[in-house]
Amino acid sequence: MIEILSTSALNTIQDFGRPHALHMGVSRGGAMDRLAIAHANILLGNARDAAALEIAFFPFRARFVERTAFSLTGASCAAQLDGRPIPSNWAMTAEAGQVLVVPAPTCGAWAYFGIRGGLDVPVVLGARGTDLKGGFGGVDGRAPEKGRRLKAGCSSVPPPGNGGFGLVRGAVLPEDDHTVLRVLPAAEHEAFTSASRTAFGELAWQVTPRANRTGFRMDGRDALRLSRPLTLMSHGIVPGTVQVPPDGMPIIQMADANTCGGYPKIATVIESDLRLLAQTAIGGSVRFVPVDEAGAIAVLREEARALDCLEADVERLRGGLLD
Template sequence: MIEILETPPLNTMQDLGRVGYRQHGIGRGGVMDRLALAAGNALLGNEEGEAGLEFQLFPVRLRFTKETAFAVTGADCEARLSGRRLPAWWATRAEAGDELVLSSPRKEMRAYLTIAGGFDVPKVLGSRSTHARDSFGGYHGRALLAGDVLQSRAPEPFLFRDGAGVGATPAAEAVAAATCEDLAEGETVVRAIPAAEYQTFDEASRNALCRTPWKVTARSNRQGYALSGTPLRRNALLEMRSHAIVPGVIQVPPSGQPLIQLAEANSAGGYPKIGVVIEADLWRIGQLPPGGTLRFVWCSLAEARAAEEAAEAYLARLRRLAGYCRSAIA
């Protein structure tokens, strides 16, 4: 069991999201950083998509009320277990009464707590993700509050071969990002594929998306990021019909300042789409805080597939390594 002692608002339970309910207008939802969640689960021997706690505001303080194997992955926050500093992307065992404190990340945005066996909350429409807008899923359909007590499901018992635990190379170090011309220090590059309305933008705008930097504004959250930069213009302003959209879509409202829809995006929208960020790069956006700088590069479907395979290979390596570092208890 875990008792939340202190948490700012907007921290929620999330898994890889719910798939198959779009006919009701229910989009995928789920974590902002799929690789960090999957890495935490890999360290613990959980299913890849087991739900974890997504922390995007800090500090967070919680107490383990019984012995629990857990992992902290994602953002570069400082994690202390009863005062002892944990390495980045680390899984270890907490004793009953241990307190875990996560403090604000230095450069990144979202940290994940996963536990062996997973959290004991019911799946709603096939997922344990919190759907904040419609108040269902996760922990009572809402963000975590101090005083919440979360139960775990019984894991297959195991020991870490090394009592200190086991760690993963953070995805940002292990999985190569795309690059672009005149890339500046600290900028995040993501790959995108041109979308249906790409051709309706004027040539300067089509070029500008990939040649100029985009600032992540304060109007950025789990639903989407509002960017600011050189305005993008269309050849003609036409009303769009409402259509289904996917996380990663780069919409351009009449202001010309793009919006990227993310994990908790509406399932449908009405703005023209210049491109869509590939699935394998969405986690990089999830780790980019307001004030950060985003760069886009166009890519092909083949490159998108290769990026997907690179992420998959990283997780497969991690599952293998972590498997060696745990031993089952009969």
């Protein structure tokens, strides 16, 4: 069990979200960096999609009410436990009364605080993650406030010990706030002018302060323009959809993406790269590079294989520590 000492209204409990509920008009939701939350859970022997705390505003502070194994992944934050530095992408055991402090990141934007057994909150529509727009999931549909105590679920996996262990290389973070995102052409790609299609792929786009769990609005030197007027009925969209409103500046739908919209779509960021955009700081530079469907699927398969290998490696390491 942990007690929240300082936090923000946007530091929420998340998991892999509710992709199965899109047809009901419910956002997919879930972690902005699905790979980082999977790493946090694998280090603890949890299911990959177990509920963890997603930290977006810092500093975050929590007290361990009882001896508890935990992990920190995602953004590099130079966290400390009772003043003792904790490496990035690390799992260890804290004693009752110890205080964890997670300061602002030195790289990346979203950090994940996992607990052995996962955070024990009710399952709503098949998931535990918080849907802030819908007001459900997590802790009564909102972020756990200061003073809230959060319980962990049951786990038969032995804790990692006080010293702990971690990943030599965690989920890749953008370097120098420069991010390359692989994209597939979307339905209205050919409706944009040739110059706009070229600009979309060749220009650097900047992440503006108008960025949140629903979408990231970009800014660039040239506005994207259609080759002819186009009227669209509102239709289904998903995380990764790159819409272009009348001002010509792209909006990339994120984890809490709207389930429908009527702006023309120039591209879709592949699922594996959307986390890279999430970890890009405000003001960071983004470039889009094309990939075909086979390439996008290959990336997903390689990511799944890497997670399987990581899980096996952690199990072997845990067994070695117990021998």
